Amino acid sequence: MCQQQNSNGWQALDKTRHQFISTIAQNMDLYGITETNGRLYGTILFSEFPMTLDDMSQALAMSKTSMSTGVRSLTEAGMVTRVWEKGVRKDLYQTDDDWYKSFVSIFVNRWREAIDTNKKAAADALSELKMLYEETTDESLTDEIEKDRRTLERAINYYSWLDEVITLFETGDIFNLVPKK
Amino acid sequence: MCQQQNSNGWQALDKTRHQFISTIAQNMDLYGITETNGRLYGTILFSEFPMTLDDMSQALAMSKTSMSTGVRSLTEAGMVTRVWEKGVRKDLYQTDDDWYKSFVSIFVNRWREAIDTNKKAAADALSELKMLYEETTDESLTDEIEKDRRTLERAINYYSWLDEVITLFETGDIFNLVPKK
DNA sequence: ACATTTGTACAGTAAAAACTGTACAATCCA
DNA sequence: TGGATTGTACAGTTTTTACTGTACAAATGT
DSSP states (O other), X not given: OOSSOOOXXXXXXXXXXXXXXXXXXXXXXXXXXXXXXXXXXXXXXXXXXXXXXXXXXXXXXXXHHHHHHHHHHHHHTTSEEEEOOTTOOSOEEEEOOOHHHHHXXXXXXXXXXXXXXXXXXXXXXXXXXXXXXXXXXOHHHHHHHHHHHHHHHHHHHHHHHHHHHHHHHHTSTHHHHSOOO | OOSSOOOHHHHHHHHHHHHHHHHHHHHGGGGTOOXXXXXXXXXXXHOSSOBXXXXXXXXXXXXXXXXXXXXXXXXXXTSEEXXXXXXXXXXXXXXXXXXXXXXXXXXXXXXXXXXXXXXXXXXXXXXXXXXXHHHOOOHHHHHHHHHHHHHHHHXXXXXXXXXXXXXXXXXXXXXXXXXXX
């Protein structure tokens, strides 16, 4: 993994890194990142220099194809950036080390989209229910519709709350409340 | 799915529910809940009465075994509660409808554990590095160790920040900042 | 005590996801 | 322009996860 001679010290350093990388990789599913891609991230993080796909492939003993897709999803998550270096033909990647930013961006993107979708679905359902309500005379049916209506409205309120929480992060206001360390 | 006659109205209600349930189920992976279990949750949510495993099995056309494991993971996530009803032998389940509470509990549990683990791993790595540093004279190695040390310390700071964010939710202070709707 | 019902462990199967190797388009250099 | 290199689409394979059916233990009612 590292280009120096395999003295005891370098080996030990490698081992320590691997141990740590292993741990954080396992927990990256919270960010929607698979363990494998988490290991990839960790590897790039501790690399002395920006890495090429071939470097990664060698470091993790995995196919270049996997590295390509892995690096793509890490890039999309805003955790890895492609960098340019004079005279180097291969693509070079390094980690984007502003974890606060990465966290916020991943968190905001994923939740925002889900909430929007859910909110819209709830609104659609509500208008369906309204129509149904007007078209029926069956009392037990109107009761059920009424119940569903209340459930959906509670849902919409909850989504609005979540939306505001997300905004707290999106705008960076969260950092006034909980300052960066 | 519903025990009433299949009049047009009831069918339409069912369809509307299914549409909504489908949508929210797809987004429940954010809570660490699979789409299938999300559909199960939605089905229980809109059920007129608490449901038995057999009810669910019939409603979703899936095995009772799956319902059993599904309901268990929903229960563990604090999204579904077992309720008791006089004269009913089968277990009955209904949704826990305080979504704010469910959200906080899921969010806090998952992240807290991950952060603790990562923090510990970082601390372990740091003490390893300290030992390595003292044992070596190779200057390029000490440089690398120094770099890793800084990275790990940044990581620990970040984890501490996340920890405080989690606490904001855990204590309920978040609701002073972003009031429930 | 016995027969019946209910929930779940477990083993096996089906479906999904992760990973690889090949083939090729795009890019770069001469 | 042609030859070499690099990244990725795609098809095929392996591994993992999701799901089912059977079998059985625990609980219930008689």
